[in-house]
Amino acid sequence: MKKKVFLDKKAIDRTLTRITHEILEKNEGCDNLCLIGIRTRGVYLAKRIQDKIKSIEKKELPLGILDITMYRDDIFKLKTPAVKKTDISFDINNKIVILIDDVMHTGRTTRAAIDALMDLGRPQKIQLGVLVDRGNRELPIHPDYAGVLYNVDTDEEVLVRLKEIDGKDEVIIMSA
Amino acid sequence: MRIMIKNGRVIDPKNSINDILDISIKDNLIDKMGKNIKEKGNEDHIINASGHIVAPGFIDIHAHLREPGYEYKETITTGTMAAARGGFTSVVCMANTDPVNDNKSVTEYIIKKARLEGYCRVFPCGAITKGLKGEELSEIGEMFGAGIVAISDDGKSVRNSEVLRKAFEYTKIFNIPVISHCEDYDLSKGYVHEGAASLLTGLEAIPSIAEELIVNRDIVIAQYVDSHVHITHISTAGSIDIIANAKKTYKRITCDTCPHYFILTDEAILGFDTNTKVNPPLRSKRDVEAIKEGLKNGTIDIIATDHAPHDITSKDVEYNLASSGISGFETALSLSLNLVNEGVLSLEELIKKFTVNPARLLNLPYGEIKEGKAADIIVFNPDIEWVVDKNTFYSKGKNTPFHGWRLKGKNLLTIVDGNIVFRDKALR
């Protein structure tokens, strides 16, 4: 296996800063916004974006955690994935939900996340932000805020590592 | 028919024989026994028993052949085939048939059927009470005339002590034993031993004392009227103590146990395998040790099979609803040889509990190898290993908890009344 660092710590931070600005620009500020991170790494990215918005707008957005396992379309094709808690302690009705994930690929995770959110309420809008868009979509779903684009080859894999759980910030490309 | 069995180790506890000898059989009798008997050249079969044990045919004092009435579980034909394979040349069949063997016509039917179709000798055991109901004595004298060798309400205790007393008194005319199944019904409303089994499974329990109280009662009654009592399939340490103590002052007590009571503990039932359901139930480790000790010190005189074949439907139900019993003929010898391998009994002592002791209890002229006596002989090897496969049982009853077990020791040849009724292909 070959390993190539695609984004380092600084690059990840710059990318998140840009996404944050895009969110604020597109929504003309942060009124009525809320952030929901998709487990596992989307949660930490959402937290970082929450911090950045706080330092720019002096306002702390509500932050929720979404586990999409129960909504997966391949759930029983896998070996019973562990279900984790969804923790959204605020009302999402009529809110603009900014959904955050680390990597966007087929679009199936996003589909599951949207369904999960719809069961929790009726947001005014749902927007999607991802750190890496690796292409190869299988559903007509696209991010509103994409950090970086990387079209992977068939033998490649994109891995996002974050300090909070992996001990280090980096996005790496693994290839056979 | 002439058969010559050569070079086998002949063990006959009754006549204190334990030597490499040849045996020549002519028609139904043992013609000669000795060293290096010359072949006459007209033998129909010459058996090379070198390396094997030659013993008197085993006598099982407790079996269920199910005929008449339950031919879907076993017939006299299949039952005696299984018995012969297991090394038994005589079996006593219990009275819980349909109709119950409580009158001479049923006794005669069984004897006639066995004579026509049986692979070994069959001796019916008559019911103590009519219909096994424990109320009125059955026609013991008429049945005795027809050929019963004992009486028993096996599977049931005679609940009424007065009725039992009369049975003990009445049998004195015929000098046949009363075989007692001991169970106090008020205490035995359960399915498994009260101990680990009931504690872990929640199945209703049968405590040891349910057996012991009645063992005690039956001995007290027998002693009072000076009659012979044989306690069958004892399973608890307490029963052994009671019998051992009673034997010190009263001689007309004998008892037997079955292989499952010294091989399996109540832990065998934890997976709810209905093949482990027997009555009395499988007991604790302590009881199993006591049974072995009882076999060793002679408190237990006889090993019986309690061969109780059942159809699949009787066992393929919830544990509570399953019929009790193990199809035991075809595993009894191998399981019992375990006692020899563990050093509990010598081979002679083991053979004694299957031959001379049961013969003595029932006044049968079998259970020994002697010139001029009936040729009921088996040849077995105590070391051959084999795996129990219930599907290959001759018995219709495939209900065994030993399916898949690797056992050591196997019967190879069974001769009943001078005829070879079973021969294993392992015997050249």
Place this chain on the structure above:
Amino acid sequence: MNWVKKDLLGIKGLTKEEILFILETAESFKEISLREIKKVPTLRGKTIITLFYEPSTRTRTSFEIAAKRLSADTINISASTSSYVKGETLKDTAKNLESMRPDVIIIRHSMPGAPHMLAGMIDSSVVNGGDGSHEHPTQALLDLYTIKEKKGRLDGLKIVIIGDIIHSRVARSNIFALRHFNVDIVCSGPPTMMPPNLEELGVRVEYDMNKAVEDADVIMMLRIQKERGGTSYIPSIREYSTLYGLKASHIERAKKDVIIMHPGPINRGVEITDEVADGPYSVILDQVENGVAVRMGILYLLTGSAS
């Protein structure tokens, strides 16, 4: 960890890790019952049968709600409507149900081992919903969940189980489960309702209820199993209630934050007074609520491992 077992037949046979994994999984499902739309699509297209040979309201309803909140299709078969009364054997019933390809069968039966027998005969997952006096694994799991939720831990607690222990599948399953943790389990009740050698399960036996409840963190009350002949083990219900009914005086002897549990249905005025059952220490209704989450978790894990 991954769940690999096809069936949930009892607590005996589960590892500590498996027990904790079920509790953890249940926690993720608890929130669903608090939503306005109490449904997730997880078990869409799965068929779950409840096969009850004994009457039950709580357990059957709880399983049914759990299954429905996971979007599974449920069918309820009870003894009175089933062909059991027509004499069909469990084996035949099982084979017939199997032909309809259910994913999970939840069985309640008056005879110990019936779920084990069923599990051996069919490919569907089998959940033991209570088999005679043997086990009631989902009840024990929801009890552990409730204790953990209320106490924040299982280790270090004194848990007292009072009543008809000999007939109680709830007691057995709870003891088997709690033995995995560092807990002090005390069983109390009339000696006739204590199986001999109960201590072999790793519990203490104290016939004096006043002593038993001293410094208890958890008091678990059991119902007299009338259907299993429980009443013949005591002279009268009245006397039982005097000796082993939970009253306010007992609460005073227990720890200040003691919780009172009962698997239900409760016999008010027999094993528990109204005052205690409805009092601030009672978590009886929390048990019922948690039962749904725990059963959702179990159905999820079993369905996943079977496919």
